[in-house]
Amino acid sequence: MKRKFICFALVLFSISVLPAFSSKEKTSAKDLPERYKKWLEQEVVYIITPKEREVFLQLEGTRERDLFIEAFWKHRDPDSITFENEFKEEHYRRISYANKWLGRGTPTAGWKTQMGRIHIILGAPKFIERYENETEVYPTVVWFYQGMSKYGLPDAFNVVFFKEYGSGDYELYSPLKDGPQKLLIHYFGDPRDYLSAFNQLKNIRPQLAQTSLTLLPGESWHTMTPSMASEILMSNIDMKPQKAVKDDYAEKLLKYKDIIEVEYSANYIDNNNLVSVLQDKSGISFVHYLIEPYKLSINLVEDKYYTTLEISGKISDLKGKIIYQFNKSIPIQFGEEELNKIKTKPFSLQDIFPLVEGNYKFNLLLKNRVSKEFTSFERDLIIPSFQSSAEMTRLILAPHIKNVSSTTSHKPFKVGDVQIYPSPGNEFSVRDKLFIFFQIPGISEEVRENGRLQFIFYKGDQEFRREEREIKSYPQKGQFLEEFSLEHFPPDFYRVEVNVFSNENKIILIEQAYFSISLSELIPRPFIYSELAPSSGDSLTDYILGGQYFNQGIYEKAEYFLEKAHRKKPDSLKFAEGYGRILITKEKFEEAKKILLPFLENPQKDYQFLxxxxxxxxxxxxxxxxxxxxxxxxxxxGTNLEVLNAIGYCYASSGNKEKALEAWEKSLEINPNQEKIKKLVASLKGEK
Incomplete structure (x- = not known):
């Protein structure tokens, strides 16, 4: 059987903004073990980003730090398919060169010199001009670089080093702070007179004179004043390593290091994502979400391409208590023909689940079992109550919609008979349509009959277009879908603002969203994999909602939904267990026992009900x-302390002290730190 590992880098449109992470107590760099201190303070000191450094100092122990270092280099590897990490090899080659050649003749290690720093950051220059052993000019060296515009640097520029007053290490030269006067041995004029110094240097070394005022070849220097662009260049050189890497992986590693398996830890990939909360006709809120990993790695076995994705979702309240969580394993398989159609497209995984009213944190973790890569996002969610006052959902922007027939299942981003295909990056082409969807679930009849919507498009800060619609022109109460042609929108960045006017002509609700029009005529749209969810009237939806209320301690509503789920499907053990738990919590023991007893008659896969x-x-x-x-x-x-202790209580309550002691002593053998059980054992032994 032939097996091949394939990685497709998918088309990217935008970078999702992640919320700030809470910092743990940091270790001081000087307190790190020597090899990690050397790595941080010497080996990567010029290329590590502030965020990466902050995360590294919060890690504990060899395992966590080694995982971070592995991830650090992996996220700089230009070709993940090869066994070698070309960036890492080149980096250490530069350090070795700096230590061997750029610190000679000085007590300073090569990597610590200014020349060493620039060489490690930028690499070897295209060519070098040397002005050494001169009688009129202090030792000066000019390095010329080219082809670094992708890092935000000019396409061609110089970096100049000189020995101030002819001694010591080579220092980095600044046209503004130093000026040509600092390069001249016999300059005795005004230190602020750049023109006189320039003319003197021009008579000695014309090319160096030009470079002394501007580090950018071709920049106008006839004003005889130092170039401000050169100062910006020098500060941008230090930023070059940060622009070469997306360092969000660092905070993700810190956040998930105790959750994900070791083999995933160093393999964070970024993603685009979108989360929307929409109500269906029954008033139940569903969370619709999509996640588009920046790459999808798959295996080839014979003629089939496959991977398995694992989703772990968690909804927590603002105190951190888990209200709902779910885990799914999703096998993905393609034939070669299908793969050829989609391999240049992003991959979009879309899902949906119901959620009761409240304020929450939503965490989603997506793992690829083939490549051992993971990605994630976090979002704040506000779910309105069924009878809430008029509130406007966030705008969903989409390049495409489709009219579909209603089904008994919920599909992500499907509302009524309309399937919406949103763009998480909100990027459109001039050939696209712009569809805007939103809801106002609690809209009043007065506003619905006499209110209006105003759509204002801004290009930059200037209003570009304005349109209005009567609210009563929309057929479904509280649901709004509008279509706009982008034919006359030139490529640029835009903001759309939707204002809701009351019957008294006052703005009562406002929402806005940003989008861009690309220069490209066609933008690849994703291959979509959707997970279905049951409708609002399904027993599983009732069970999920009941469980969410139960976890929040809202027992009346929990009982209502869990009873509905059990009543609709009384042969479901899962639903019976859910209903049984709430009945036990509310001390309705006879009812709980009555609904659970029938499951003793047949073999079960789950015996939690016992x-x-x-x-x-x-x-x-x-x-x-x-x-x-x-x-x-x-x-x-097998052994369960809670159940063992309960057996002890039952024996003790029925007068069988020996059996009670036996159960509790066995429990203490497993966990001796049970003070309450210790006291019970001591009490029983004292009675003997």
Whole structure:
């Protein structure tokens, strides 16, 4: 069987902005173990970004630091397919050269000299001009560079070094701070008179005189004043390593280092993403989201291309308590013909789930099991209540929509009979349509009948276009979909603002979104993989909502939805367990036992309900039954301290002290740090 690993770099349109991460207590660089201190303070001191440095100092132990260093180099590797990391090899080659040649004749190590720093950051120059052993000019060296515009540097520029007053290390020369007068041995004029110094140097070394005022070949220097562009160049040189890497991976590694497996830790990739909260006709809110990883790596086995993606989602309240979480494994498989059609397109994974009202943090982690890469995003979510006042959702911008028939399942970004295909980067071509969708679920009848919408497009800070619509012209209450042609929008950056006017002609709601029109006539749109979700009336939706209320301690609503789920599908063990838990919580033990007992009659894949039956029987003082259920539970799942202790309580309550001691002592063997159980054991032994 032939197996081949293939990595497709996908088309990118925008970079998602990640929220700031909370800093842990940092280790001082001087307190690091010697090899990590050397790595941070010497080997990568000129190329590590401030964010990377901050994260590295928050890591603990050899494992975490080694994983970070691996990720550091991996995110600078220009060709991940090859075994070699060309960037890393070149970097250490530059350090070696600097130490061997650029510190000679001085007590300073080569990497610490100004020449060493520039060589490590920029590499070897195209050519070098030397002015050494001169009688009129202090030792001066000019390095010429070319072809670095992709790093935000000029296409051609010089870097000048000189020995101030003819001794010491070569220092970096600044046309503004030093000027040609600092290069001349016999200049006795005004230190601020650049013109006199320039003319004197011009008579000695004309080419060097020009370079002394501007580091940019071809820049006008006839004003005889130092070039400000040269000063900007010098500051940008230090920024070059930061522009060459996206360092978001560092904070992701810090955030997920205790969650993801070791083999994933160094392999963070960026993504585009979009999250929208939309209500369906029943008033239930669904979270629609998409994530587009910057690359999708797949395996080739014989004639099939495949990978498996794993999604882990977590919804937490503002105190960090988990309200809902989900895990999915998604196999992706392509034939060669299908792969050839999509390999130049982004890959968009889209999903949807219901969520009850509240303020939350949404964390999503996506792992590729083939390449051991991961990506993630975090978002704040606000879910309005069913009866909330009029609120406007965020604008969804899309280049394409499609009218589809309604189904019993929910599909991401499908609203009613319209499937929306949003662009997370909000990039459009002049040939695209611009569709704008939003909801106002609680809109009043007065506003619906007499209100209006105003769409204002801004190009930069200037208003570019304005259109208005009557709200009553939209057929579905609270849902708004508008289409605009972009034919007359020149390529640029835009902002669209949607104002909602009341029947009294006052603005009551405002939302805005940014988008861009590309120079490209066609923008590749993604290959979409969608996960379906049950509709609002489905028993699974009721179960999910009930569980979310239960986890927040809102037991009345939890019971309402969990009872609905069980009633719609009474043969579902999962739904019976959910309903049973809320009944036990509300001390309705007889009801809980009644709905769980039927599942004893048939073999099950899940025997968690035995624990629930044990708890209900214990609360009903049916101790023998409770012990029987608890022991059967242990037979399926092995040792469980909570269940062992419950068995002890049941024996003690039924007067069997020896069996109670046996259960509790076994529990203490597993975990001796149970003070309450220790006291119970001591009490029973004292009674003997």
């Amino acid at each position: 624990k629930l039956l044990g708890q209900t029987s214990q609360k009903l003082s049916q101790y023998e039954e409770a012990i029987d259920y608890f022991k059967k539970y242990l037979g399926h799942y």
